[in-house]
Amino acid sequence: MHRWSQTLIPTTREAPADAESPSHILLSRAGYIRKLGSGIYDYLPLAWRSLRKISQIVREEMDATGAAELCLPVMLPIELYAGTKRDVDYGDLLFKVTDRKGAVAALGPTHEEPITELVRGSINSYKQLPLSLYQVQTKFRDEARPRSGLLRCREFIMKDAYSFHMEVEGAGGLNETYDAMYRAYSNVFKRCGLDFTVVEAEAGPIGGSASHEFMVNAASGEDTILKCPVSGYAANVEKCEIGVREVSGGAFDGSPTGELAEVHTPNLPGIDEVGKFMKVKPDRMLKTIVFRVVGDAPTKWVLAVVRGDHDVNEGKVKSVCGHQVELAPEKEARAAGFAIGYVSPRAVNSVPGVLMLVDPDVAGGGFWATGADKPDHHVKHFNWKRDVGEKLGDPRYVKLADVRNALAGDPSPRAAGARLETGRGIEVGHIFKLGTKYSDAMDLKMLYKEQQRSVIMGCYGIGVSRTMAASVEQNHDENGIIWPAAIAPYHVLITLMKPDQASHVEAAGRIAASLSEAGLDVLIDDRDERPGVKFKDADLIGVPIRLTIGDKALAEGGVEFKLRRDVAAKGEVVRLDQVTSRCSSAL
RNA sequence: CGGGGUGUAGCGCAGCUUGGUUAGCGCGUUUGACUGGGGGUCAAAAGGUCGGCGGUUCGAAUCCGCCCACCCCGACCA
Numbered sequence: 001m002h003r004w005s006q007t008l009i010p011t012t013r014e015a016p017a018d019a020e021s022p023s024h025i026l027l028s029r030a031g032y033i034r035k036l037g038s039g040i041y042d043y044l045p046l047a048w049r050s051l052r053k054i055s056q057i058v059r060e061e062m063d064a065t066g067a068a069e070l071c072l073p074v075m076l077p078i079e080l081y082a083g084t085k086r087d088v089d090y091g092d093l094l095f096k097v098t099d100r101k102g103a104v105a106a107l108g109p110t111h112e113e114p115i116t117e118l119v120r121g122s123i124n125s126y127k128q129l130p131l132s133l134y135q136v137q138t139k140f141r142d143e144a145r146p147r148s149g150l151l152r153c154r155e156f157i158m159k160d161a162y163s164f165h166m167e168v169e170g171a172g173g174l175n176e177t178y179d180a181m182y183r184a185y186s187n188v189f190k191r192c193g194l195d196f197t198v199v200e201a202e203a204g205p206i207g208g209s210a211s212h213e214f215m216v217n218a219a220s221g222e223d224t225i226l227k228c229p230v231s232g233y234a235a236n237v238e239k240c241e242i243g244v245r246e247v248s249g250g251a252f253d254g255s256p257t258g259e260l261a262e263v264h265t266p267n268l269p270g271i272d273e274v275g276k277f278m279k280v281k282p283d284r285m286l287k288t289i290v291f292r293v294v295g296d297a298p299t300k301w302v303l304a305v306v307r308g309d310h311d312v313n314e315g316k317v318k319s320v321c322g323h324q325v326e327l328a329p330e331k332e333a334r335a336a337g338f339a340i341g342y343v344s345p346r347a348v349n350s351v352p353g354v355l356m357l358v359d360p361d362v363a364g365g366g367f368w369a370t371g372a373d374k375p376d377h378h379v380k381h382f383n384w385k386r387d388v389g390e391k392l393g394d395p396r397y398v399k400l401a402d403v404r405n406a407l408a409g410d411p412s413p414r415a416a417g418a419r420l421e422t423g424r425g426i427e428v429g430h431i432f433k434l435g436t437k438y439s440d441a442m443d444l445k446m447l448y449k450e451q452q453r454s455v456i457m458g459c460y461g462i463g464v465s466r467t468m469a470a471s472v473e474q475n476h477d478e479n480g481i482i483w484p485a486a487i488a489p490y491h492v493l494i495t496l497m498k499p500d501q502a503s504h505v506e507a508a509g510r511i512a513a514s515l516s517e518a519g520l521d522v523l524i525d526d527r528d529e530r531p532g533v534k535f536k537d538a539d540l541i542g543v544p545i546r547l548t549i550g551d552k553a554l555a556e557g558g559v560e561f562k563l564r565r566d567v568a569a570k571g572e573v574v575r576l577d578q579v580t581s582r583c584s585s586a587l
Numbered sequence: 588c589g590g591g592g593u594g595u596a597g598c599g600c601a602g603c604u605u606g607g608u609u610a611g612c613g614c615g616u617u618u619g620a621c622u623g624g625g626g627g628u629c630a631a632a633a634g635g636u637c638g639g640c641g642g643u644u645c646g647a648a649u650c651c652g653c654c655c656a657c658c659c660c661g662a663c664c665a
Contacts, residue, residue: 012599013614092588143663147659498623530625532623
């Protein structure tokens with residue numbers, strides 16, 4: 001039981017000017033967080049209580065999977081990254097500090113390296129596996145653009161877990177732990193009282209559905225997620241498959257709509273501008289993106305052709321063509337003969353070593369406009385058969401394939417006839433089958449089945465501070481936060497109307513003691529403030545239950561009981577001897 | 588990293604274009620009075636390196652230069 005006057009809850013009428021998202025505004029106004037620098041926040045007492053409750057739920061669920069908690073250093077000698085090269089891959093995202101001797105340390109953005117190092121040095125035999133270890137700790141990432149308060153910080157609290165195995169399948173294998181983590185994560189967010197969606201994410205090196213993201217559903221979320229309402233399939237944009245799409249009139253089969261006509265289109269940077277200029281809607285234009293194949297292969301370039309109003313999905317391009325690819329560097333692409341910005345599918349004939357991937361939505365007949373393969377020009381009345389010709393039928397050069405991001409209304413990949421729907425989400429958890437990336441790089445091997453074999457790893461993260469903010473994004477109204485009981489800083493707020501009247505104070509004390517006895521966390525607002533101020537603050541900080549102690553209700557032998565989430569409801573008088581049970585059952 | 592913007596009291600802002608008394612306003616804070624169930628009223632008061640450094644000028648919050656910090660859009664985001 002705590003008293004408002006004895007803790008620190010600096011509520012404000014106005015939010016800092018830089019706060020825009022609901023969680024940032026409300027957590028700031030309600031006295032949970034203060035900004036100390038870009039992407040760096042103080043966690044005040046209320047925030048810390050919520051964070052501890054979230055952490056506690058996480059710990060219980062992690063422990064239930066058999067994982068053991070430990071705590072690794074924040075400062076990691078840069079030499080630790082020698083094997084994995086992540087100091088380079090992470091680039092500027094990695095915070096670095098230099099000590100008095102000039103030695104550089106990274107502030108851990110995540111802890112694959114130290115955990116792998118630890119296990120390598122302390123586990124000698126495969127018989128000691130499987131093993132899962134986790135920590136709840138402050139992480140550092142020098143984000144290019146911190147934003148939205150706690151949602152994207154440079155210093156944040158994260159639970160990260162790592163598991164070690166010799167096999168993928170079977171008892172003690174990676175999959176077994178992965179599935180246990182999946183269930184644990186579902187339990188965590190369920191217990192936190194959050195509405196969330198689990199989505200398939202970018203596949204890991206082992207393939208299959210090797211990665212899942214746990215997304216809190218919130219309109220203000222940064223990530224788009226797609227769901228099939230029939231099968232329950234859900235995925236993020238990077239990953240989402242699209243069901244079978246019919247090509248109207250057959251692939252590459254339509255007859256020309258007119259003579260190929262060149263149009264001069266100078267100084268028009270994007271599809272939209274070109275379309276307007278030519279009086280063609282973007283959905284009748286072909287967008288041809290040039291990718292370069294990384295490494296040595298007979299195929300040097302990959303073209304991805306999608307509709308002007310669609311986006312190419314690089315991951316899909318990679319998996320369809322079977323090569324590692326990257327967006328072609330402009331200089332090299334030009335040197336090879338691509339008129340970057342004005343490339344058409346005809347480039348498959350004019351440049352050697354090209355594989356062209358055509359999205360089903362553009363393979364049909366009808367009118368098409370596209371680039372003219374020379375600067376500042378586009379063409380109208382493009383026709384596949386006439387303008388590309390025989391390579392269309394040859395899968396060595398042209399493939400019909402899903403290479404774009406999924407959109408609302410696309411066919412579901414899991415249920416015939418169903419259509420994908422979109423929603424917004426905030427990523428709060430991510431589980432990932434790492435495979436042997438780190439054990440290979442850092443030489444974590446065990447003698448197993450008469451061979452030295454790399455240990456197979458999984459990693460599992462929960463953004464603890466982000467989860468708190470995500471909850472506010474999902475649960476608030478114009479007056480303030482509305483906490484799910486499980487992660488509210490307090491369960492009950494007792495508002496004293498007359499903190500200077502002994503009988504009121506005494507009643508509050510008795511009720512608080514009884515509630516504490518029943519396991520509820522209680523905050524007594526004992527400030528000498530006007531009722532209006534106290535009620536406004538009560539709504540703002542979002543404690544689930546408010547008990548108001550004043551003359552009115554006391555005269556009736558009770559106190560006023562009100563749930564934060566029942567915005568319109570008037571307080572209900574509850575008899576003193578029933579308050580505790582009423583509060584307990586309401587949570 | 589590209590584009591745009593901001594920095595003046597604890598918070599939110601005006602003043603800057605066109606340099607010139609003691610730099611204002613709202614909220615908050617302090618004191619007093621009245622009040623007392625949804626941020627109350629009146630009165631008095633405290634609180635400022637005008638982001639920093641340099642320059643122009645008799646004189647700079649205001650004009651010029653450099654730097655720093657922060658925000659927004661984009662790129663990026665295991």
